[in-house]
Amino acid sequence: MTTALNTENREYIAWQYEQLNFWLLGGLKIEGLERMRVTLKVEYKQVAVRHNIDLYNNDSLDKLVRRCAERFTLGTAYMATAFSILINLLEEYRLEQLKLLAKEKEPVKQLTESERKEAEQFLCQPDLLHRTNELIGQSGVIGEENNRLLMYLVFTSRKREEPLHVISLGSSGTGKTHLQSGVGELMPPEDVIQITSLSENAFYYFGKQELKHKLILIGRAIHKEQLAKWAEEGFDSEVTLNLAGKRVWCGTIKAVRR
Template structure:
């Protein structure tokens, strides 16, 4: 009879030869290759003798020898027959375990979708279309992202940068219930499933136990940074150094202590949500900060969408189709170097805080847009290295300036995002009521704010001299007044002027080159004549 392990039932593995039948009850564990503990039922073929049941480690010689002698005595057969049968069983179980490990690993791996020719052509045609960013933004909206037109496109471009050697990162800020996680989740669904990792909570050492290249060029979506505080340090290291290493002590088979290195490599693109701006300052410095739209207009858009869902007017199948299409456009983007020939002429306003990092983010975002436009950019080759690259165009800079205007404005503001929102709502209220002065209670009731939040905002605003107390004789209630109603508009104008001036400078520098080239071509034509 040919030796064979019957594996139809994983909980009852049967091995037979001409003399014996060995049944492994309960199957075997596939983890821990340094041992093979089993519960075995051993019986003679075509015999009335009762079978022998025993649990042992097949890799433990002492246990094995005792078991062989016991079986030989009870079944009255030679020890060599039992020893040979157990040896053959061990080999079969080893093969079976290796196959099971491979099978489990394959199941854990996300299957990378292979695009057919029609899907590739459709994605390429879209990426070559005019007004690509606006068309992309329209599709993002149709995929189920309501409102947040600037923020959703910003986030999409940032997620696209994961394929580059210097990916960008983003943190969504806003009050509780404003849809931070929803925005991140819905835009994240436009990234191919095999290239994103969604995390709800993180332990301190969680990142160290990913595979060495398991996170490379992936988007890490952290639902709530408040639940991942202990993991923020390795996360920052992964963002900055693109590699984290941890040493741990463990014992080998001989009981000797040895040092192991846990290495996880990037680069990665990280996205997270929080209501607490100051707590995550170190992480925020490495990221684009997106402040969610908390306006009444955005509330109306969300509620209208909720009513459409309830009335059955939303086509969820169409949303899934659009998600799949945008994922396909991401799949055909290829890593390519981007060079910005205009970088030396791009300057940020002096009002921007932490200009070194912000300047780097600004330049990288322009490159990310060029990367997304790679099917519309001429491929060039480095004369020395032969490396392929594409160049930033004026259109890319204009698109970046349009999307980043609010980001740069916030980066130039000495107030936190929530405090700035409060001040602008306060200004709107005073303008509507044609008032100059106000009480804290009056505004708190109008904006429906908790007293502690308003107290925190007022402290910031008084320290920044953006509001001041007005004392009036005979009145116990404090009156306040806004010191400069136009300060934010002035800051916005300053930033816009700086960006426009840089663009005009670039355009002026290009025109003479084009004119010179035209003159040279004219001379060549006349000479030929």
């Protein structure tokens, strides 16, 4: 008997193929259609095999098929058929979830014609930076006139192909988070991603284009020793950010010292 995927618990997806039972421990990553890495539990008559695998890797899949066939005393063709059906079901499920996510995304706010004209007039007037800084203060970011303006300019550079980056350095309780969150609230909400802490694999959960032109606000240092190194080297330091042994970003850090 072949059943549909049981996705009531997205972190514990279940499926049955005759007397074979499959579970996806930790669920299925929706983004990244070029791979299908999962942690599988396959069970047959109370005998289980657990394995972490990319189901799109033919060599790894063939090895798992043979391992399960040997462990369960079943034919490899039978096991291969079960895995093939499972992969097809998972592909359909993932595409359905992507469609739902696309519908759930809030539409980007478009300026009205009057708002656009008002913005253009504001941009064409003299002392643009001074007037912008005054408006930042009126929004509730009190004091820190130089730092708040610098941070605002860095945040708006997210729309450029080579955006700027900023680290706010200072002792605990000196208002670093308040400055960052206050200026961050002046950006469109759909462009802001808040991260309170960052694991080594965090960026793998984002799609290829998901972070493009986004403002990522990280509230805690990834590695304290790395942050101390940046601070010691001074401003405009050329740095490379490595996660899980892979270079994910290289550029210039603009440090705001408090």
